[in-house]
Amino acid sequence: MANTIKSQQDILAKLQIEGLNPMQTEAVSVIEKNANTILLSPTGTGKTLAFSLPLLKSLDPNSKEVQALILVPSRELAIQIEQVIRSMGAGYKINAVYGGRPMSKDKIELKHVPAILIGTPGRVSDHFANDRFSKDHIKTLILDEFDKSLEVGFEYEMRNIINQLHAVHKRVLTSATQGVEIPDFVKLAEPRIINYLKGKRSSQLAFKTVVSPNKNKMRTLVNLAQHIGNEPGIVFCNLKDTITQLSTFLTQNNISHACFSGGMEQKDRERALIKFRNGTCQLLIATDLAARGIDIPEMKFIIHYELPKHEEEFIHRNGRTARVNEKGTAYILKWENERLPDFIKATKGINISKKAVKISQYWETLFISGGRKDKISKGDIAGLFFKQGGITREQLGAIELKPDCAFVAIPLALADNLVAKLNNTRLKKKKVRVTLL
Secondary structure, eight states: OOOSOOSHHHHHHHTTOOOOOHHHHHHHHHHHHOSEEEEEOOTTSOHHHHHHHHHHHHOOTTOOSOOEEEEOSSHHHHHHHHHHHHHTTOOOOEEEEOTTSOHHHHHHHHTSOOSEEEEOHHHHHHHHHTTOSOSTTOOEEEETTHHHHTSHHHHHHHHHHHTTOOSOOEEEEEESSOOOOOOGGGOOOSOEEEEOTTSSOGGGEEEEEEEESSSOOHHHHHHHHHHHOSOOEEEEOSOHHHHHHHHHHHHHTTOOEEEEOTTSOHHHHHHHHHHHHTTSOSEEEEOGGGGSSOOOOOBSEEEESSOOSSHHHHHHHHTTBSOTTOOEEEEEEEETTOOOOTTSOOOEEOOOSSOOOOOOOOEEEEEESOOGGGTOOHHHHHHHHHHTSOOOGGGOOOEEEOSSOEEEEEEGGGHHHHHHHHTTEEETTEEEOEEEO
16 A cells, blocks of 8 residues: 655655656646647656656555556666656555566566556566466556557567556557657557657757767777766767777776676666766767666767667767756767768867866775665665765765665775775675675
């Protein structure tokens, strides 16, 4: 049963948000009043909060069945939505299921049936086929980033899932792009469309072209990173092999970075994002998988190291910066004989040879082998580092707490000493390992 934190005002206060933006305000009202809604809004404008508020309001606190299903195209988006809704403190059980995570974990968690289930089509379809919970009480269906979920590769599973949802009376589809044809099996009759893709956002995003004298652009990328300075950003590549080569070169040039691609294990991808979020890594070298549906902070810039092949990819990459009301820069890195695709217009060229900032790594990440299931809180971890580690509040960076482990950002200069002090110490009632990530 849900606890007393249910009202929108209480939730916003818990999230430390003063008020909803215009898109969120309209979306909450429209979703509450209409059976079918399409929400189109740029990446980073708060679509998850916009559909979660009316969803939570619609749930029955006395029900012990799955009442809402949120389908997403990627594991990262499933994890992100789960974290957002959990942080709202509405008291309902929420679970995310996705490929790359042990099925045994899903089975254990689903024995205590969640009110809201978030998942990727393949994993949800598997749970449906094995009747691990009742589908008869699912009244709300949300397709987040539906333009990806409805691609050909997902169509069979999506059709299979939706055709088994006989009690659904509310559907919400969200996307950061428009013009996608919605198949009949979604059963989206006469939807209300909320479209915020035509706002004045283009003025917030600056495009700058950097020309490499050579086809191999790695040296030019390093020069660009040194020109920008100690700011976090994403470097987009088309190929996993490019990421591997680029990572080796950046390591040789002492530029802290993390890699992110579909070819990596899920655990490694999650840890790359943790190190990027907490400042251990300045750059995230990524495929288009990082263009949407991952939980990372506002970026001051992104770099198109390899030019995208399609306009949609270009739009989603750019959506990682200049989000909401912030300003940002998209750098287009091309070698001098390279022709830009038609959808990339002529942009201002910049000279990066005059200004170079020494890039230095300040943070390091420590791994702790205990988490929420061990009744460990962020306060417990902070206390350990203050009392036994002997560091100050200013020296303690971001703490990310997971069910079975935790990650803590601390100054690089203190890392080895803290590991020596804290490894194999007790945190609550558990003896924990503390190691470099």
